[in-house]
Amino acid sequence: MVEQRRAAVLGSPIAHSLSPELHRAAYEALGLTGWAYDRFEVDEAALPGFLAELPPGDWAGLSLTMPLKRAVIPLLDGISDTAAAVEAVNTVVFGPSGRLVGDNTDIPGMAAALRERGIEKVDRAAVLGAGATASSALAALARICTGEVTVHVRTSARADEMRRWGERLGVPVRIADWTDAAAAFDAPLVIATTPAGTTDPLAAAVPERPGTLFDVLYEPWPTPLAAAWRARGGAVVGGLDLLVHQAVLQVELMTGRTPAPLAAMRAAGMRALAARSAG
Secondary structure, eight states: OOOOEEEEEEESSOTTOOHHHHHHHHHHHHTOTTEEEEEEEOOTTTHHHHHHTSOTTTEEEEEEOTTOTTTTGGGSSEEOHHHHHHTOOOEEEEOGGGOEEEEOOHHHHHHHHHHHTTOOOBSOEEEEOOSHHHHHHHHHHHHHBOSOEEEEESSHHHHHHHHHHHHHHTOOEEEEEGGGGGGGGGSSEEEEOSOTTTTGGGGGGOOSSOOEEEEOOOSSSSOHHHHHHHHTTOEEEOHHHHHHHHHHHHHHHHHOOSSOOHHHHHHHHHHHHHHHHHO
16 A cells, blocks of 8 residues: 655745755655645744644645744744754654654755765854854854854844854854955855845955855855856855755655655756756
8 A cells, every 4th residue: 555645845935945846856766656745835824724724644744944944833842952953943743643843954954065065074164144044054063163153244133143043052153244244255164144146246256265155045046156156166065955955854854764865856956946947
């Protein structure tokens, strides 16, 4: 008998999400012919009702994107230490008796994407931006950075928030103003966490011999900063790398199958992005 299970990604907006392509590719490679993965437009107000109406026994898990990563926490039966570290859940696994457990695969996914490119330890790093993704970047850097992390922020409120995250995560954080963001490029690892277009003016400031850039955007790709970085001979890790690695961990949590098919999932993501560009 073919096992019938469901999973989905929730968020608002959600139409752009590549998660269905990645997870469905994993199911196909793993031979999980009875598994389905969908996307649902769900905002913070609708989330409690959506979870309450899910039929018990049918669901294996959920992927969550903005604005649900913190809104979901009070609705869960428990969360992992990783999720608790940044107060953000991007994965919900349905356990026995309908128990809902939250986890965060963004943080280990970021570390895995860097490790794939040979980045396992750095003595210092820089983060561009101070939003939710920046806090995950700090948590990932807590695992691999032995020295100070400079965070370039645009507002004083964000500066205070990033200082608090650094203290909580045990990461020595130095705050720098966004007007001096180009100074970040002296670090051996730079993680850009800002929305599309924000770092475009910085492309001209890429040094002659840059280190590694991790730009968390994946569409449009490459960003002007990533293109300039690569043209200078620097190593570039992109948003698709992060998306695939965190999705690999989600598939493993939801299906219990390991290892998840990284190559098949990456190929599916690349095909989907190519199709969007062509369309």
